[in-house]
Amino acid sequence: MSTFGGLNTAYSGLVAARAGLDVVGQNIANVNTEGYTRQRVTTSATNAAARAGLVAWGATPGAGVSVDGIARLGSATLDAKVRATASVAGYTAVRANALGSIETSLKEPGASGLSHQLQEFWAAWSELDNGTSASAATGLLLGEAGQLTAQISAGYRAVTDEWAAVRGSADALVTEVNGAAAQVGELNGIIRQTLASGGSANELIDKRDALTATIAAITGASVRAQANGTVDVLIGGNALVSGTDVQTLAVAGATTMPTGPDAAKPDNAVRVVWTHRPETVGVDGGELAGALSLLGPADADGTGGAIAEAAASYNDFAARLGNSVNNIHLGGVTSTGGPGGKFFTFDAGNAAATLSVVPKDATGIAAGAAGAGANNAANADKIAQLGAGRAVDAAGNPVTSPNAVWSAFVTKLGVDTGIELAQASSANLSASSAVTLALSNSSVDIDEENVNLLTFQHAYQGAARVMTAVDEMLDTLINRTGLVGR
Amino acid sequence: MIARVTSQTQMRSAQANLQASAQRLAQLQEQSSSLKTISRASDDPARAANALAVRAEQRATAQYTRNADNGNGWLTALDTALGASTTILTRARDLTVQGANAGTMTPAAREAIAVQIDGLKKDLLTQANTSYLGRTVFAGNSDAGKAFTTDYLHTAVSATGVERRVGADSTVRVDADGAAIFGNGTTSVFALLDTISVALRSTDPTVKVSDHLAAVDTALNTVIAANSDVGARQARIESATAALVAQKGTLEAQRVQLEDADLATVILDLKLQEIAYQSALAVTARVIQPTLMDFLS
Numbered sequence: 164m165s166t167f168g169g170l171n172t173a174y175s176g177l178v179a180a181r182a183g184l185d186v187v188g189q190n191i192a193n194v195n196t197e198g199y200t201r202q203r204v205t206t207s208a209t210n211a212a213a214r215a216g217l218v219a220w221g222a223t224p225g226a227g228v229s230v231d232g233i234a235r236l237g238s239a240t241l242d243a244k245v246r247a248t249a250s251v252a253g254y255t256a257v258r259a260n261a262l263g264s265i266e267t268s269l270k271e272p273g274a275s276g277l278s279h280q281l282q283e284f285w286a287a288w289s290e291l292d293n294g295t296s297a298s299a300a301t302g303l304l305l306g307e308a309g310q311l312t313a314q315i316s317a318g319y320r321a322v323t324d325e326w327a328a329v330r331g332s333a334d335a336l337v338t339e340v341n342g343a344a345a346q347v348g349e350l351n352g353i354i355r356q357t358l359a360s361g362g363s364a365n366e367l368i369d370k371r372d373a374l375t376a377t378i379a380a381i382t383g384a385s386v387r388a389q390a391n392g393t394v395d396v397l398i399g400g401n402a403l404v405s406g407t408d409v410q411t412l413a414v415a416g417a418t419t420m421p422t423g424p425d426a427a428k429p430d431n432a433v434r435v436v437w438t439h440r441p442e443t444v445g446v447d448g449g450e451l452a453g454a455l456s457l458l459g460p461a462d463a464d465g466t467g468g469a470i471a472e473a474a475a476s477y478n479d480f481a482a483r484l485g486n487s488v489n490n491i492h493l494g495g496v497t498s499t500g501g502p503g504g505k506f507f508t509f510d511a512g513n514a515a516a517t518l519s520v521v522p523k524d525a526t527g528i529a530a531g532a533a534g535a536g537a538n539n540a541a542n543a544d545k546i547a548q549l550g551a552g553r554a555v556d557a558a559g560n561p562v563t564s565p566n567a568v569w570s571a572f573v574t575k576l577g578v579d580t581g582i583e584l585a586q587a588s589s590a591n592l593s594a595s596s597a598v599t600l601a602l603s604n605s606s607v608d609i610d611e612e613n614v615n616l617l618t619f620q621h622a623y624q625g626a627a628r629v630m631t632a633v634d635e636m637l638d639t640l641i642n643r644t645g646l647v648g649r
Numbered sequence: 650m651i652a653r654v655t656s657q658t659q660m661r662s663a664q665a666n667l668q669a670s671a672q673r674l675a676q677l678q679e680q681s682s683s684l685k686t687i688s689r690a691s692d693d694p695a696r697a698a699n700a701l702a703v704r705a706e707q708r709a710t711a712q713y714t715r716n717a718d719n720g721n722g723w724l725t726a727l728d729t730a731l732g733a734s735t736t737i738l739t740r741a742r743d744l745t746v747q748g749a750n751a752g753t754m755t756p757a758a759r760e761a762i763a764v765q766i767d768g769l770k771k772d773l774l775t776q777a778n779t780s781y782l783g784r785t786v787f788a789g790n791s792d793a794g795k796a797f798t799t800d801y802l803h804t805a806v807s808a809t810g811v812e813r814r815v816g817a818d819s820t821v822r823v824d825a826d827g828a829a830i831f832g833n834g835t836t837s838v839f840a841l842l843d844t845i846s847v848a849l850r851s852t853d854p855t856v857k858v859s860d861h862l863a864a865v866d867t868a869l870n871t872v873i874a875a876n877s878d879v880g881a882r883q884a885r886i887e888s889a890t891a892a893l894v895a896q897k898g899t900l901e902a903q904r905v906q907l908e909d910a911d912l913a914t915v916i917l918d919l920k921l922q923e924i925a926y927q928s929a930l931a932v933t934a935r936v937i938q939p940t941l942m943d944f945l946s
């Protein structure tokens with residue numbers, strides 16, 4: 164070791180302490196930056212210079228400290244957990260929101276709900292049976308019936324509007340994923356280059372992690388780290404981002420809720436496809452999968468897309484109401500003695516939206532039984548009995564009350580919504596705790612940084628002291644040596 | 650896993666806890682102002698289904714009460730008409746008995762009785778054509794406007810009665826069959842009174858007024874029997890009304906139990922939650938303030 168080696172050693176200590184202080188400064192500056200992961204300077208002791216030649220130098224100390232790099236104290240495991248839980252939370256949140264919004268549109272139980280109007284409708288038939296003032300009673304009945312059909316179609320429209328809203332959000336989500344994927348690709352390139360040239364890409368990695376977390380929350384994508392510092396983002400096992408190569412997604416299928424036979428057409432099925440090849444993307448989870456699961460068509464078991472199922476329930480209810488009232492109405496006679504026509508008319512495949520009242524005035528209402536007198540209103544009573552669940556068909560078999568059909572729908576939707584809400588709340592909890600865990604590992608603690616600040620400050624002071632000592636030693640050697648007797 | 654605590658995680662959990670606390674507070678506030686425990690079906694699907702059923706039954710009960718009131722009006726009108734008819738026929742019987750003493754009366758006196766009988770017949774016809782809210786109570790579902798024509802023909806086109814529904818499974822007949830009570834055409838009680846009137850005015854000694862006394866008695870008994878039948882039906886409809894009133898109370902109690910919140914419990918919960926929220930705020934304010942910087946010089 165040369166005479167001046169000590170100075171170098173002290174200098175390396177100064178450099179390391181200053182680097183440490185700089186990193187602490189960066190940490191404290193970003194204490195509230197979202198997605199920032201705390202950093203530490205990594206140092207290692209420099210060993211003594213290798214011996215050259217035959218002269219034995221004896222034991223020599225090391226040559227100080229070297230700053231190796233700036234470590235990013237993130238945890239891949241915790242980040243993966245954040246992504247996985249965010250994907251589940253996104254899936255359930257979208258479903259719970261949509262079902263909750265449909266449920267709110269029912270306004271049940273209460274005076275603004277459809278069931279209330281249904282009771283008014285049955286009561287109007289019973290009032291007609293009282294027959295005291297035919298014109299007032301028929302006016303009341305036609306008014307209540309009109310209100311009932313308006314409320315059914317408004318409720319149905321709320322469901323189709325929800326479908327369109329979820330469909331629109333699927334488009335927005337895919338756009339967001341495409342944007343985030345493009346940025347991940349770009350960052351992959353920059354990070355690879357930076358790392359290859361020995362630089363620190365910590366802040367860029369933070370940014371990329373935030374983007375992949377967004378993609379995972381939307382699509383349930385998984386992230387695979389590569390040795391060169393880039394990451395691959397995989398959706399359903401296929402690469403969305405691979406190094407700097409980025410693929411794009413698109414939503415295909417109907418843009419408004421398909422009804423009737425259209426619903427079963429494969430072209431109308433809402434799905435996410437790759438733009439570079441005509442294949443459906445297997446979206447694993449996340450908000451997009453939640454939206455797609457809501458947008459599916461209804462099936463015979465009632466397990467299809469939740470929105471289409473609600474619409475199908477509306478249609479089923481409207482058709483049953485229409486048919487059960489019509490069946491009895493057709494068996495009656497009008498006040499002029501003519502046979503009764505249909506009371507409700509509707510398209511079989513689209514009953515809720517098209518349900519309307521046929522009679523325009525009292526002459527079209529078949530309130531009476533045949534041959535029992537012009538003021539007879541026994542048929543009106545029969546229809547009113549539908550509400551009490553006591554109606555029977557021509558063969559004497561009981562007819563299911565539309566009340567029961569509606570109540571079953573409300574209950575089923577309530578149960579489904581309750582389950583989704585509970586799932587969303589628990590998924591949200593686990594997502595939130597995963598984020599807290601990741602943050603507790605990666606976020607900056609001011610107290611800790613303060614301690615580090617002191618440590619590095621002291622280290623700096625110590626190194627400076629060493630330098631002063633060496634300097635004084637050299638002073639002694641150079642200026643004071645050889646002056647004996649002068 | 651030992652979690653590292655940093656200012657960010659501290660803030661985050663403080664925020665999350667305060668948010669949860671505020672949410673519970675808001676929920677209780679909503680409950681205490683709306684006083685409803687279920688505002689949507691998912692709050693409690695089973696109770697919501699019951700609430701729907703109870704509400705449906707409440708509306709039906711209200712309608713049955715209206716029907717029963719209407720039916721009671723019909724039966725009251727019938728009762729009045731049949732009561733008056735009984736009085737008229739009793740008077741007609743008295744006059745017939747009087748007129749039967751043929752030998753002792755002058756033709757003028759017999760004529761006077763005959764005029765009275767004619768008057769009673771007109772009164773009886775008026776009673777038989779009694780209407781309630783525009784509907785003739787003795788003509789069933791006919792829309793002819795009167796139960797008996799001037800030829801004493803009953804206008805009802807079928808024997809189907811007028812019924813009022815007072816319960817999901819029960820109806821009460823609220824009209825009376827005019828033909829069964831007063832007869833029809835030439836066999837009617839009006840024709841009988843005409844015959845008596847003609848017999849009183851007759852000079853033929855073989856025509857005897859007393860021959861018709863038995864027929865008048867039969868007609869009187871028929872009317873009295875019909876009156877008691879109407880009375881029985883009115884009692885039925887009144888007991889049905891009373892039952893409906895009781896049911897209305899029960900259903901409202903059920904609805905309240907299903908839907909409405911218990912004010913005392915809600916207010917107590919609200920107060921507790923308020924205290925919890927305030928203490929959470931106070932504790933959070935104290936905990937997240939200090940850092941090491943406060944103590945380093």
